[in-house]
Amino acid sequence: MSAPEESRTTRAEEFEELRPLLFSIAYRILGSVSEAEDAVQETWLRYETSTTRPASVKAFLSSVVTRLSIDVLRSARVRREEYVGPWFPEPLLADPYQDPARSAELADSVSMAALLLLERLTPLERAVFVLREVFGFGFAEIASAVGRGEPACRQLAVRARRHMDAGRPRFAADRKEREELAERFFEAFREGDVDGLRELLAVDVHLIGDSGGKAPRWGKGVFGADKVAWALSVLLPPFTRVGGVVDPCQVNGQPGAVFRDRDGKVVNTWSLEILDGRIQAIRTVLNPDKLGHVGPVAHAWAIVEEVRRARRPGEPEPAPATPLSAPRPT
Template sequence: MNTPSRFEIHRARLFSLAYRLLGSRAEAEDVVQDAWLRWHGAEPAGIRDDEAWLVTATTRLALDRLRTARNARTDYIGPWLPEPLQVDLAPDPAERHEAAQTVSWAFLALMEQLGPDERAAFLLKEAFDYDYDQIANLLGHSQANCRQLVHRARTRLQAGRPRFQVPADRHRQLLQRFMEASQSGDKAAIIALLSANARLVSDGGGKVTAVLRPLLGAERIAQLYWAIARRGGAVPAVLGTVDGQPAILRFAAGRLHSLTVIVSDGETVSEILTLMNPDKLATVVTGIGTGPSLQ
């Protein structure tokens, strides 16, 4: 019999895979539940390796949902950003280091540009250390095709990432300066912090006022923050983390109002990602040391 205890050994890993594929806590939990139902109903004699069977089932279920979701997101109002798992105001340093070793929320957003099979092949190779034979069997492609999927994914993702790894302290300092400048609407300070072709992406999901298309250019972004501050629309902000990554957190009436992360080369900010959709923020765990594991 396929017992619950055998399944529970792998639950965290299955959730991590489903979440990274889908960018949604609720959908990832649904996929894991569907995988459990398939597991419970499968003939034990047909399962030689619990983990391999469950990862295969979870990946295929998540891919089906991802393909459907990508079609549905064409009707989404404004840009779509993933749903984070956890925000912390004062994360434990050990937990912050551990989370930093996983796929960051900003990188998860970057992966939205990949097709479903590219995303799955890349994650299985880079995050879960599967070999190409395993990936080919799991996705139903040849090994050569899987190598091409991973290669294309790497190429596309590298184009959107900083060329060099930025020291954590330097990144946090830059984020602090950006938070102060954007809160006050200091146009000159914002422009000085941004690269000339900086990009701002804001996800309000049609629920709240947000920029409906990516905003390009330091001048235009600075003008936006200046206008918000001028009309008194800036919500009090503090530094914290989202899924272990430094972030600007804004709270209103005791609830998480929005979160912002930046992509930088250590000198200037090249991208600003702001999540404002209250439906996505409502599911985020706020605190210290809680929330699903990304191991």
């Protein structure tokens, strides 16, 4: 093997070892699987063609993927301001960054709730917070990554932490409690048990979806335990009647589910936000542009029409704010 070939092989091995970390950094900054993957790929191209050997490969690659992510986020924020309806991060079923000692912390940092809080920060604040609070980078490394001095990075970290702390709930459920409650929730959901659902929901629970205008819209969502429990109880029977399947799983490190049609294609994902022993929010991603990495995507409008036809005489219609009651656009 020639020296250039050996060098390229070594670089590829080093990069693959760090790829999970790079993706995890990029996804937390961007909230998008596809954009994070693109940032990681561009990082490899820059590393592959670099003529110098960095003193720290991890520091170099982390800096590159962070700067790329900041640039992408700045342009993405404009698009998100024009987004149709609520914007949620692309669902992540498995975070590739595996650190057993910090798995719970990392799961919480990638939750829908945490990523939506990060949307309040500027791109620089967001990058500094992710590198410092999630991955424990030193301020010298952070300064190099974001192109600011250490004192400025410390100030960015303080501001970011203040914003995040202000939006976080005071009492979060532990993992075991969340999983047990989610299991009870999906059991009641499958059985159409309105009372069982109601007792698991917070009084002001919010059921809301991100369709991006490309799937049946949820409108402003469904609010309140009574309305949400009733809406959930009538959603599932006709869906399962046409071969639909609800697959409970971890979504963004929290209890959730993937809804699939009879062919296994993805209809949407759900993520449950659980606090104080109750489900506070159910966030569903229906936008097909955000589901391709989960698997082949179903035709949402065709599913809606099929489910409507499968509803039996006298069976109640879903609430107007739910997608199974949304009229197909003309």
